[in-house]
Amino acid sequence: MVVVVDIRLNRYSKVYNEQEPIRGTVIISSKTDLRHDGIILSMDGHVNLQLSSKTVGIFEAFYQSVKPIQLLSYQIELGKSGKLTAGITELPFEFPLRSRNNRxxxxxxxxxxxxxxxxxxxxxxxxxxxxxxxxxxLEFIVEYGNNSAAPSNPSLTELITPAEMKRIDFEMVSEAGSKLGVFKAHGHIDSVVCPITKxxxxxxxxxxxxxxVKSVELQLVRVETTGCAEGYAKDASEIQTIQIGEGNVCRGLPIPIFMIFPRLFSCPTVCTTNFKIEFEANVVVILTNDFFKSENFPIKITRF
Structure with missing residues (x-):
């Protein structure tokens, strides 16, 4: 007997804001009558935390205490014990997207x-x-809305200073005799406080x-910190690298820095007592002798 269970949301993008209703339909297809002991639909939201293998030995007790943080949990019964007739059965549902326990x-x-x-x-x-x-x-996507509490989180507001909202200038210099030889470059970042949609x-x-010059590249790096009373572990990993200049680029010619933040792999900066999600950008100039010069910019990503 072939039975197919599917979940279809009314919203094609699967993107929701807090307080919005999540509506959809559970579709069950069966070629014959289907006996069952109940049809249950649940909605869960959680933060999964883990440590890298290099820190397990250092924080062995901490490794055992890293547990998922549950943000929401709801369950409804779509059908009581009984029988579904052969064919396609559609069961509509609606969930409120609300956190529990002030999460x-x-x-x-x-x-x-x-x-x-x-x-x-x-x-x-x-x-x-x-x-x-x-x-x-089925996974769906949650984004901050205008009525969400998270964007006004004081811990995030404290990270943003007026100076960071303005243009940030930088210089990349090395002298004769160094591995890079004589090298000089300069530029600017329009702002290190970045709306994720821009x-x-x-x-x-x-x-x-x-x-x-061999290549000019722009890197986006995530810096993830997990911790509790036993200690904290901080790890940085690359999200994406974009080549903005190829080969021996012209001297004195402005090279645009332009990067779109990837969906799902980036989010607004988060700072809590149990975990942090932060981001950095690196501008890297690689020379033909395979040495490079880089400039690092800690950035704060916001939704608005």
Missing amino acids: VLYETYHGVFINVQYSLKCEVKRSFLIGTSMSKS PFTGEIIIEKSEYP
């Missing part, structure tokens, strides 16, 4: 050591006498280079 619904984020995920799961229960239970899961922008100008 903040952080934005969906897929990282290396931190994951913030929200999902729906439908289970068609069946006893071992009539067959095996069937289930279907590009990260600026420019770099290479004035002098004793060795030919």
